[in-house]
Amino acid sequence: MREYDMVLSSSHCVAKGVLTSPSAVHICYCHTPMRYVWDHYYTYFGNGKKGVIPRFLMPVIAHYLRIWDVASSNRVDYFVANSYHVANRIKKYYKRSAAVIYPPVDCSLYTPPESHREGDYYLIVSAFAPYKRIDIAVDAFERMGLPLIIIGSGQEEDQVRKMAKKHVQCIGWQSGESLKEYYRGCKALIFPGEEDFGIVPLEAQACGKPVIAFAKGGVLETVHGIYPHLDSSAETTQKHPETPTGVFFTKQTAESLVEAVRFFEDHKNLFNPLSIRKHAESFDRLTFKEKFKQYIEKLLC
Template identity: 40%
Template sequence: MHDWFTEKGGAENVVSSLLEIFPDAEFFALVDFFDDEQRKKVLKNKKVTTTFIERLPFAKRLFRYYLVLFPLAIERLDLRKFDLVISSSYAVAKGVMTGPFQLHISYCHSPMRYAWDMYFPYLEEHEVRGFREKLLSYVLHKIRVWDVVSSNRVDHFIANSTLVQRRIEKYYRRRATIIHPPVDTERFSLCREKEDYYFTASRLVPYKKIKMIVQTFAKNGKRLVVAGKGPQLKHLKTLAAGNVVFLDYVDDAHMVELMQRARAFVFAAYEDFGILPVEAMACGTPVIAYGKGGICDTLVEGKTGLFFDDQTVESLDRAIEKFETMEFDYEEISRYASKFSKERFEAEVGSFIEKRWELFRRQ
């Protein structure tokens, strides 16, 4: 059970690994808008059973606007024939209905951030005002109530980071076991030859804080390469000086090369986990990161990179100045990153589920 299949990201990598563990699994989701290539990579061309949300007007482009209907849609999925249900959830998948003779294990990427800890920043970022603000507040209030109620349907939670574990405890009052998500570290081989540029990659949306990174490098004059596209691209280009290069979309091979040869990967977002920094470390590339969120589980200060304290130009610029006085062991960084490999994830999750299943069968 997954929230939705619309694009391939970290959550979908979890689904792919779960399919390696359970090759005969059947898949369910609110909607499935994968293209053929995505379906082959993530689901090995398996069919997904979806909900009525997929058939609503303009759903492919605007399905998130049907948020108020998500709980109803999830609860209409009939999973009675399954003894074991595994949900991969960052929205509503964990709310699927199961019975007393079914075991439900939820891999929680996070409780819904826009309904909980990102509620006020979300309203500010999207400039929601007036009647729209009151309507959205009411909808998200109802979603929070359902979110807590539906959390009681889960038998065991797995969290992808310490941050998410704390959110689960705070919002659901439930304990969760931390198993970090899979990172394809083998795709990012060690490179000892670094070039004189810093690198960042992301969707160009406000909460990723790429604007702050660009402003920092416009100020200090150091070379920055930015990979990614999104609604902020045009605006970011107006802020950048000649030392900042925007590459828009880059393919996988080019992404690896950019990460391998960068002096450092710059990461300024407040994320649940953060896969890109681990991929950079797999290349032996140090990471300069905002020191809150899931990155605290993956970056070792002074060994694989360093943190900066605030999401401000001044704080990041100080970290860059400090970074340039330090030396890093690229081989040690790459070895450390292997702790987050796909194989490690599959072994840990497989063992966790097997133990819980054996206990469940004995009841």
């Protein structure tokens, strides 16, 4: 990259470490510091996981990856985070400040149906990675006896399929058009993991569908969620949005998710598909392009 005056890197791991010329401006759009050596290390490699790599090699490898991760962050001139959640982690691990520009959702592809229809199933769209906590959702929906469709695949797919019995169905990855129809046809999206940002909740909301999510991470910035366990007193009013787009559960457990789903089942009238769609439109691709363009122009002035 030594021939370029400006370099934009989109990094969740190593892209920020690109070598540029001394005079170049390097702007990194950071989706997360390397999650599997920082705050998700024990999710990936702890909890008594068996094997030579998790038990013996990874502690050594992770040590040197952390050193490299911090050192390579110094090659970046300006950080842009994809959420305030990530900006805080950049500050913690790299000791750097970051502007925040939210990633884009394709509101031209993900649209509500012409006439509103309530679905007859709940939906998860996710890679089967440890920190996604799909196991919580499978456990909860098998307990409740409610239908759950899971779209995706990954390293924990065998484990999830073994847990899925009568009420949970795993159907693998789907095309964009097919995914849109699943969004349109669901009651609500289930989002049990802690994400850096999380584009899936916005895709569902772009289709006019509410989100039931674990109240941590980027989803706090993309979903106007109701907390079922809170009353409507003055000190908690700010956690009861006038135009809610979802429901939050506060413990990463099947029991907490069950409580949130049952609340949603009893309060469906609180969620307006048009309001949910309008909220998602504020994250549209055109908005993202314009904000990034303005950010770069401001740096160059």
